[in-house]
Amino acid sequence: MATVALAATDGMLHFELAMACEIFFHDPxxxxxxxxxLVVCGPGPVGVGRFRMEPDDGLDRLARADTVIIPAIEDVDADVPPDLLDAVRAAHEAGARLVSFCTGAFVLAAAGVLDGLRATTHWAHTEVLATRYPQVEVDPDVLYVDNGTVLASAGKAAAIDLCLHLIRRDHGSTVANAVARRLVVPPHRAGGQAQFVTTPVPARDDHPLAGLFPWAMERLNRPLTVEDLARQANMSSRNLVRHFRLATGTTPLQWLSTQRVRRAQELLEQTDDGIDAIAEAAGMGTATTLRRHFHRTVGVPPDAYRRTFRSAAPAAGW
Incomplete structure (x- = not known):
């Protein structure tokens, strides 16, 4: 069983900490x-937002965890407690996967583990993070960054996106989607999606794109174009791209590509279909195209992904 250690010290915000407890405490x-x-670690009773809490273990426990999560800190100008920095460095040296939520990135940066890596934080603090730690490549326009063993999310809801991304990495898309349904959140928002969009993902029936998303999801196996989507939405291609960017923070074709990769992940986990059949069902056309997009998005080839998330032997043709 993989251990997730949640670092808790005075001055951390309760939303991200409580959210991590909700997601990682039990399998919903x-x-x-x-x-x-899940183990909550701290130096003793700590103040988290308006609450006091008693950790399960001390900060030295971080070094024996598989994943260490640093929630958001309230004051980015305050000095990070030296014992927390020491514990984060020890965990990093021991090979733990380090994860920061929101302004928790300031803790990882202060510990030196973000040097030379991409990172993000809440959009209101990205400039401060970049100025204070010039050795960190701060990306202000993404929801989260995955460097393999060091990951960072933007603020609030983006931390949920990163948690689902971790679950998807560890347990596959089927489990991550089930967790998302229980939390009543979108099953996947790509890490490269913009942090701040003018309009949320359409939830109202009267939104111009309200019916387009489910329509497209039912037709991922077809060669959809921007013109096809615009025709279905009863608007020009130019207006579609504008509404899409406002609603999702990405373009129609980028969104389609991401959904097709996620469909391929589900088929790899749940079926014995070969790569050619999955490429066709996911709308990628050919096995070569699927492999290229899948590896770029997920980080591993489709066959390696299947071996990780399925105990059954790969189907013939792989």
């Missing part, structure tokens, strides 16, 4: 066994 989907072993 009932599909993953074993789930994570």
């Amino acid at each position: 989907s009932g599909l993953a066994d074993p789930w994570y072993d």
Whole structure:
């Protein structure tokens, strides 16, 4: 069972900490066994927002965890406690996966583990992070960044996106989607999606794109174009791109590509279909195209992904 250690010290914000506890404490989907072993670690009773809490263990426990999460800190100008910095460095040296939520990136940066890496934080603090730690490549326009063993998310809801991304990496898309349904959040927002969009993802029936998303999801196996989407939405291609950017922070074709990769992930996890059949079902056309987009998005080839998330032997033709 993989251990997730949640670092808790005075001055951390309760939203991200409580959210991590909600997601990693128990498997809300009932599909993953074993789930994570969550341990809240701190120097003693700590003040988190308006609450006081008693950690399960001390900060030295971070060095024995598989994943260490640093929630948001309230004051980015305050000095990071030296014992927390020491514990983060020790965990990093021990090979733990380090994850920061929102302004928790300031803790990772102060510990030196973000040097030479991409990172992000809440959009209101990205300029401060970049100025204070010039050795960190701060990207202000993404929801989260995955460097493999060091990950960072933007503010609030983006931390949920990163948690789902971690679950997807560890347990696959089926489990991550089940967790998302239980949380009543979108199952996937790509890390490269813009932090701040003028309009949220359409939820109202009267939104110009309200019916387009489910329509497109039912037709991912077809060679959809921007013109096809615009025709279905009853608007010009130019207006479609503008509404799409406002609603999702990305372009129609980028969104389609991401959804097709996610569909391929589900098929790899749940079926014995070969790569050619999955490429066709996911709307990628050819196995070569699927492999290229899949590796670029997920980070591993489709066959390696299937071996990770399925115990059954790969189907013939792989």
